[in-house]
Structure formats: C-alpha cells, structure tokens
Amino acid sequence: MSETIITEIRGQSGWIILNREERRNSMNPDLIRELLVALKDFEENEEVISLVLTGAGVKAFCAGMDLGGGEAMQLGPIDRHELQRVFVSLLKAIKELKKPIVARVQGLALGGGLGLMSACDIAIAADDAQFGTPEINLGLFPYIIMATLIRNTRSSKQLLELMLTGERISAAEACEIGFVNRVVERKNLDQAVEEMMQKLNAKSPAILRLGRRAFYTMRDLDYEHAMEYLSAMLALNMQAEDMVEGVSAFMEKREPKWQGK
Numbered sequence: 001m002s003e004t005i006i007t008e009i010r011g012q013s014g015w016i017i018l019n020r021e022e023r024r025n026s027m028n029p030d031l032i033r034e035l036l037v038a039l040k041d042f043e044e045n046e047e048v049i050s051l052v053l054t055g056a057g058v059k060a061f062c063a064g065m066d067l068g069g070g071e072a073m074q075l076g077p078i079d080r081h082e083l084q085r086v087f088v089s090l091l092k093a094i095k096e097l098k099k100p101i102v103a104r105v106q107g108l109a110l111g112g113g114l115g116l117m118s119a120c121d122i123a124i125a126a127d128d129a130q131f132g133t134p135e136i137n138l139g140l141f142p143y144i145i146m147a148t149l150i151r152n153t154r155s156s157k158q159l160l161e162l163m164l165t166g167e168r169i170s171a172a173e174a175c176e177i178g179f180v181n182r183v184v185e186r187k188n189l190d191q192a193v194e195e196m197m198q199k200l201n202a203k204s205p206a207i208l209r210l211g212r213r214a215f216y217t218m219r220d221l222d223y224e225h226a227m228e229y230l231s232a233m234l235a236l237n238m239q240a241e242d243m244v245e246g247v248s249a250f251m252e253k254r255e256p257k258w259q260g261k
Contacts, residue, residue, distance in 0.1 A: 064111025115145025
C-alpha cells in the first residue's frame with residue numbers, strides 16, 4: 001500500500017494525489033518512485049483515457065523536493081546525483097505518456113513542484129495558488145526543471161527573473177507568462193478540472209495519443225523537419241479507424257463511438 005500517493009479512478013480519468021500533506025506534498029525518493037509506478041499502471045489501463053495530478057489538502061500542489069532529511073541527505077555526491085536522475089526519469093515519463101495529463105493546482109507549486117506541474121499538458125490553478133523557484137535562496141539553482149519551464153513560458157526573461165530572485169508569483173501572473181492554462185476561484189477548481197476531463201474523455205484515445213506525441217516531438221524540431229514529420233503523422237492519422245468514425249459521425253450528425261484504433 002502506497003503511503004506517499006493516492007490513486008483513484010473517477011469515471012474515465014485516473015487521479016494521482018501526492019499524499020504528503022504534512023510536508024506540503026514535497027517529493028522524496030519514495031514518492032517519485034511510486035509516482036512512476038502509478039503513471040505506468042494508468043497508462044496500461046484501457047479504461048482510463050486521461051490523468052489528473054494534484055496534491056492532498058489545500059496548502060500545496062507540491063512544494064518541491066523534501067530537503068528536511070531522509071535518504072537524499074545521507075548519500076554521497078555520486079549517489080545523490082543518481083537519485084536526482086530518478087526525478088529526471090519522472091519528467092521524461094510524463095512527456096512520453098500515451099494519455100493527456102492535467103495538473104490540478106492548489107496552494108504552492110514551488111521548485112521541483114513547479115517543474116512537475118509544467119511537465120503536465122494542461123494546468124488549472126486556484127486563484128490563490130502561488131508559484132516560484134526558491135532554490136536560489138538555498139544556494140542552488142533549478143537546473144533540472146529549467147528544461148521544462150523554458151518550454152512552457154511566453155517570456156524567457158520573466159522566467160530568468162523568477163529563477164534569479166527566488167520570488168513567488170501569483171496564479172494570475174503564472175497564467176500570463178504561460179505556466180498555467182487558466183485560473184479559477186478556489187471553490188470552482190474541482191468543477192473546472194471535471195469539465196476539462198469530460199472534454200478530453202470525449203475524444204478518441206488513439207488520436208489523443210498520436211497528437212500529444214506529435215506535439216512534443218515537433219516542438220523540438222526545426223521548421224523544415226517539423227513539417228516533414230507532421231506530414232507523416234497526418235498520413236498515419238488518416239489510416240485510423242477513429243478518423244473514419246469521426247467523419248461518419250459528423251456527416252450523420254451523431255456522437256462518435258470511438259474504438260481507440
């Protein structure tokens with residue numbers, strides 16, 4: 001039985017809840033490893049179309065890495081480096097998911113927690129949430145999450161200011177620079193997340209998988225190679241049974257019955 005996360009299936013969505021409320025859902029080695037297992041389990045569950053990642057309680061989505069002691073603080077520099085690579089594996093695993101993942105953000109999203117949120121496809125935040133990279137205040141720099149953050153902001157200068165100063169920003173500011181998709185009143189957070197999940201779950205699982213993968217692959221290609229790659233992906237998409245069903249449903253003015261193929 002996991003102690004650091006809670007997993008649930010709600011309708012066609014798999015929920016992963018970081019369950020270290022007393023530590024503001026900060027990440028330790030056990031949580032990262034269990035989160036990797038949960039992602040794999042939901043990915044293999046054919047009844048699950050989409051995922052939600054959130055934190056327990058109301059104070060934090062995730063306050064970053066747990067620096068309060070434990071395994072990481074007792075290791076030598078090489079072993080600690082290898083342990084940090086487990087977090088890298090987590091960010092890679094989220095990018096390589098076959099299913100869309102939505103971050104439900106309440107309270108704090110700091111440091112590694114901000115990177116974790118940014119790795120998700122969509123982020124919906126409560127209006128009183130706060131975001132930041134406080135590592136600089138500890139004599140560190142947010143090296144690992146930089147790769148994720150720079151790909152999810154409209155302004156590299158604003159991102160660099162955030163990392164250099166360690167200051168926190170509001171949900172509205174996070175939305176403005178592109179970290180989150182939308183901001184809602186805290187009382188409406190669950191409703192906003194549910195509405196998003198309903199939209200995603202109404203789509204073809206197969207095309208969600210193809211399109212999501214194509215987006216992240218294309219993003220890191222130059223223009224010419226991106227166009228060639230996307231042309232090939234369109235040709236593949238055109239062979240999907242769900243494409244035929246989608247067109248047929250549109251012509252017949254009915255809801256499509258996706259087969260996930």
